[in-house]
Amino acid sequence: MFNGRLQQWSRDLRSLSRTLLGQPAPALLRSGRVGGAPAVVRMVRATVVTRTVETPDAISLELRSLDGALPAALPGQFVTVELDGDAPKRAYSIVAQPAPERVVIAVKRIADGAVSPQMHALQVGETLRLRGPLGLFVVEPDIARAQQYLAIAGGSGITPMVAIIEALLVLEPQSRIALIYGNRSAADTMFRSRLRDAAARSNGRLRVQFVDEAWTADSTETSSQGRLDEATLQREIDHAGMAATAIALLCGPTAVMQHARNVLRGRGFAESQIREERFGTPQATVRSRGAGTHTAAVFVGTQRYQFTVAPTQTLLEGAQAANVPMPSSCTMGGCGACGIDVEQGELVHDEPNCLTVAERASGKGLACVARLVSDCVVRVPNQRGPR
Amino acid sequence: MKKADSTALFSARMLEKLPLPVRNSLDRYGEWLGLAREVETVAVAKSLAPSSLRGLILRRGKQGVPTEFQASHRASIDWSCPSDQPEMAELYARAKRGQWDGDSLPWHTSVDLDDPNLHLLPIDGLDIGVLERNGVKLNAKEIQKLTQSMAAWMLSQFLHGEQGALMAAAQVTECVPFFDGKLYGATQVVDEGRHVEVFRRYLDEKLEKTYQINDNLFVIIDALMRDARWDMKFLGMQIMVEGLALGAFSIMYKMTAEPLLKTLLKYVIQDEARHVHYGVVALREHIKELSERERREREQWTFEVAxxxxxxxxxxxxxxxxxxxxxxxxxxxxxIESSPAMREFRQVMFSRLMPNLREIGLMSPKVTADYDRVGLLKYASGASASQLTGEAMVAALEQSPRWSASAA
Structure with missing residues (x-):
């Protein structure tokens, strides 16, 4: 106690003498960037801190970075995950970011999948590598905006929607959201009670319409029975009462996305109002249509480079192996730094990635996730950084 | 009440002949003496003198170590857990519904300090002419950086004020005599913690600079933390500091063109409106029960601290x-005194304070005349915290012009 006082008096004396001598204390407590999002999205090691069973074949994993804070995730973004060993990388949407160094992802087991069974086997304390947040399937809430959102999700396509819906409910208080969410059955529905509770608390701002293929005892709150085909979607969108000025958010199996696009176009939704996230891998397409080594010709500025790309390589990996200076950053399809214009030939892309529907339609591509189905000619439009 | 004019203590001709560091030291001493002359009431002088010594002369807020002190307030626990204050119970319910997560703010927003179009505060808010008359010429980029420094300074003081409010909210929760008040107080502790979080994060990640606590702010927080009387803590923190902070947040919300800061302030303002309301509810009845001498002491203390x-x-x-x-x-x-933005800050801060003083009964005819003399009475007719919601406050700000006529 006495020691403490003595130290305080000593500090007081030093401070007083500095003041009397006209030497003020430092004005700044600290300067320079402290914490926050790093400029470049990097790979970090992470550990599993929580494992929650969501449905018989889906779990949530809370992952904590062992290498410091991750950039703040926008609602709808994903991380890519690499397990130890030689398992391929996979992208999982961020359901929540409870702290700067933590993200929650949800993983649905695919019986013959290369990664999801191993993800399901992960226990608390085990480690993996992750990179992110990445991706442009995002909604940036605007507190002043009053907007209608029509979200259509099938199965694990709900994962980015959860983050988007929860952010909109908090940060965009004048907006309304309708979610049409299809599953095999109530028991197979991820985040069912979480969404139902959010709707109950939302003062009518969130409407959730469950569509189950199989009717079970748990289906009491289900809006309708069936698959998310065009007829069902027409009926559900009528129930949701959403105008064609709503922003449509789509995520789910390819067939559901196609049905949803057809229905929305028929109802007068403009292309710019439809946003979608695709999950899947292009290996099947490559295997069926273009197995083998192909030649890529790449224009960078006025230079033309030609090299071969093996079936296991992306266009960027082929370029790097041939020392071709193609720009890149995240190498995960999330930042857009390796954007290309496809002039000839056919490419398929690992999904998800940050290409917009309009970019896909106009022949844009991403070298880091592009796989060649045929020989091709591409051009690097301009040197640019991550977007 | 005399206007603070420290330089009048020394003749201008005498000052001009002295080297700049000596002039600055004399200027600082002059301010200390000016403060002593400004405080007219013995009770107020006595309550502020020890804190003034620690804050202004020993500058403990800037010594680089935590400030430790022995708290002296009286706490209470009511084991009967009564429902004893419906207005506070309603405020508690509203506070629970109004909780938000600092992590949910749009932190991805780019705040590029080198972007000439980044306007944290209006670029014409400082009276640069005064600098030029004193031989300091700044180019456009330097003026922008100086404006950013002023914004960082204000936000730093908000941060320090919020940390004081966090500790004060915890103390007030201990000593408030109403059970419903303790429940509400718990939400305010969480609110203040969140405000510390978001201001610190904004300064660290976006402005990349945090200033030390202002000596005068230290004095007020130090005095309130050590005061043993619960109603003085309420009066000082909930009405004065929170009320003035609410005014300052509001004007910064109105002025800034930076969207993340605007969003952050909007959320903070809505919390602060509840905090001030809590102070008004707690004190309204209590002040009526005080003796006239006690009431007058609080009234005078409030006026002089304001x-x-x-x-x-x-x-x-x-x-x-x-x-x-x-x-x-x-x-x-x-x-600073002649800059339009700073004048607006100093004036508008009072627009949230004066109606609350009226509502809790600290605007007797005598002190009303004092407020009139110093030009603050015009703010007394506004709505008090108990009549205003946070949403209404933000809506009013969005409709008001950037500069008020009084500051132009």
Missing amino acids: LLMRNRFMAYEVYEEWFEGRMPRAAWREM
């Missing part, structure tokens, strides 16, 4: 960073 807060937030920390050794401290003070 004026000290108006006259003494001169951002000297920014001066020391930018202009120490280049121009006199008194010239910087002149610039």
Whole structure:
């Protein structure tokens, strides 16, 4: 106690003498960037801190970075995950970011999948590598905006929607959201009670319409029975009462996305109002249509480079192996730094990635996730950084 | 009440002949003496003197170590857990519904400090002419950086004020006599913690600079933390500091063109409106039960502290960073006093305070005349915290012009 006082008096004396001598204390407590999002999205090691069973074949994993804070995730973004060993990388949407160094992802087991069974086997304390947040399937809430959102999700396509819906409910208080969410059955529905509770608390701002293929005892709150085909979607969108000025958010199996696009176009939704996230891998397409080594010709500025790309390589990996200076950053399809214009030939892309529907339609591509189905000619439009 | 004019203690001719560091030291001593002359009531002087010594002379807020002290307030626990204050119970329910997560703010927003179009505060908010008359020429980029420094200084003081409010909210929760008040107080502790979180994060990640606590702010927080009387803590923190902070947040919300800061302030303002309301509810009945002597002491304390807060937030920390050794401290003070943005801050801060003082019964005819004399009475007719919601406050701000006529 006495020691403490003595130290305080000593500090007081030093401070007083500095003041009397006209030497003020430092004005700044600290300067320079402290914490926050790093400029470049990097790979970090992470550990599993929580494992929650969501449905018989889906779990949530809370992952904590062992290498410091991750950039703040926008609602709808994903991380890519690499397990130890030689398992391929996979992208999982961020359901929540409870702290700067933590993200929650949800993983649905695919019986013959290369990664999801191993993800399901992960226990608390085990480690993996992750990179992110990445991706442009995002909604940036605007507190002043009053907007209608029509979200259509099938199965694990709900994962980015959860983050988007929860952010909109908090940060965009004048907006309304309708979610049409299809599953095999109530028991197979991820985040069912979480969404139902959010709707109950939302003062009518969130409407959730469950569509189950199989009717079970748990289906009491289900809006309708069936698959998310065009007829069902027409009926559900009528129930949701959403105008064609709503922003449509789509995520789910390819067939559901196609049905949803057809229905929305028929109802007068403009292309710019439809946003979608695709999950899947292009290996099947490559295997069926273009197995083998192909030649890529790449224009960078006025230079033309030609090299071969093996079936296991992306266009960027082929370029790097041939020392071709193609720009890149995240190498995960999330930042857009390796954007290309496809002039000839056919490419398929690992999904998800940050290409917009309009970019896909106009022949844009991403070298880091592009796989060649045929020989091709591409051009690097301009040197640019991550977007 | 005399206007603070420290330089009048020394003749201008005498000052001009002295080297700049000596002039600045004399200027600082003059301010100390000016403060002593400004406080007219013995009870107020007695309550502020020890904190003034620690804050202004020993500058404990800037010693680089935590400030430790022995709290002296009386706490209470009511084991009967009564429902004893419906207005506070309603406020508690509203506070629970109004909780938000600092992580959910749009932190991805780019705040590029080198972007000439980034306007944290209006670029014409400072009276740069005063600097030029004192031989300091700044180009457009430097003026923008100086404006950013002023914004960082204000936000730093918000941060320090919020940390004081966090500790005070915890103390007030211990000593408030109402059970419903304790429940509400718990939400305010969480609110203040969140405000510390978001201001610190904004300063660290976006402005990349945090200023030390202002000596005068230290004095007020130090005095309130050590005062043993629960109603003085309420009066000081919930009505004065929170009320003035609410005014300051509101004006910054109105002025800034930076979207993340605007969003952050909007959320903070809505919390603060509840905090001030809590103070009004707690004190309204209590003040009626005080003796006239006790009521008058609080009224006078409030008036004098209000004026000290108006006259003494001169951002000297920014001066020391930018202009120490280049121009006199008194010239910087002149610039702050004549800058439109700072004048608006000093005036509008009171628009949220005065109606609350009226509502809790600290605006007797005598002190009303004092407020009139110093030009603050015009704010007394506004709505009090108990009549205003946070949403209404933000809506009113969005409709008001950037500069008020009084500050132009």
